[in-house]
Amino acid sequence: xxKTTQPISMDSYEGQEVNITxxxxxxxxxxxxxxxQQFPSQGPRFIIQGYKTKVTNEVAxxxxxxxxxxxxxxxxxxxxxxxxxxxCLVRLEDSSYKLIFGSGTRLLVRP
Amino acid sequence: xxxxxxWPATLVQPVGSPLSLECTVEGTSNPNLYWxxxxxxxxxxxxxxxxxxxxxxxxxxxNLSASRPQDRQFILSSKKLLLSDxxxxxxxxxxxxxxxxxxxxxxxxxxxxx
Numbered sequence: 001x002x003k004t005t006q007p008i009s010m011d012s013y014e015g016q017e018v019n020i021t022x023x024x025x026x027x028x029x030x031x032x033x034x035x036x037q038q039f040p041s042q043g044p045r046f047i048i049q050g051y052k053t054k055v056t057n058e059v060a061x062x063x064x065x066x067x068x069x070x071x072x073x074x075x076x077x078x079x080x081x082x083x084x085x086x087x088c089l090v091r092l093e094d095s096s097y098k099l100i101f102g103s104g105t106r107l108l109v110r111p
Numbered sequence: 112x113x114x115x116x117x118w119p120a121t122l123v124q125p126v127g128s129p130l131s132l133e134c135t136v137e138g139t140s141n142p143n144l145y146w147x148x149x150x151x152x153x154x155x156x157x158x159x160x161x162x163x164x165x166x167x168x169x170x171x172x173x174n175l176s177a178s179r180p181q182d183r184q185f186i187l188s189s190k191k192l193l194l195s196d197x198x199x200x201x202x203x204x205x206x207x208x209x210x211x212x213x214x215x216x217x218x219x220x221x222x223x224x225x
Contacts, residue, residue, distance in 0.1 A: 034213045041199070041219070041221065042218060042219065043201050043216030043217050043218055043219050044155070044201075045216070046213045046214075046215065049213055087154065087155070089213075089214075101154055103154050104154045
């Protein structure tokens, strides 16, 4: 069964830019890529979604190469409050009618 | 605007007791609904999803069941809880075209089995 792949953890410092990459080799033609943020004991919160190239909103940017087999979430100038787990989400080609969460990346922002 | 409610927020139950967790969505109609479980320090595991009233798909064989008696109501149940049922249960909804619309999550229920 195909799956998404993310780094298990990342460390950063306040004010730095953080880039988290997710691999999704079997993404279907019509699927979007979605990223979530989760704090302890809370439900995941939607961050950003895109289909191709680049998408930017007030909190993040999402970069998607032409082949769409990966995506990179970019968090500019992180703060301590960005410490959380980040998940990428796609519907995989062989997963019928469901969405699959990646393993999640635990980001720790240090002062 | 759309909102999703889950209750209770925390629950402590003895092994062998029944379970009923409820999730309701407001501000939208015909949503896709989902139940996830998250074990401590782990990612989210999809348990059930529903595309309409009475339509339930199970992703993982287990001790739990789900029902959708109304369009915006999704219930997670068990007749006899096991220790392994402990975890953080999350309900989510998405628009009908779910492949392009993000899922939106409730605040979750922390279930502890003693």
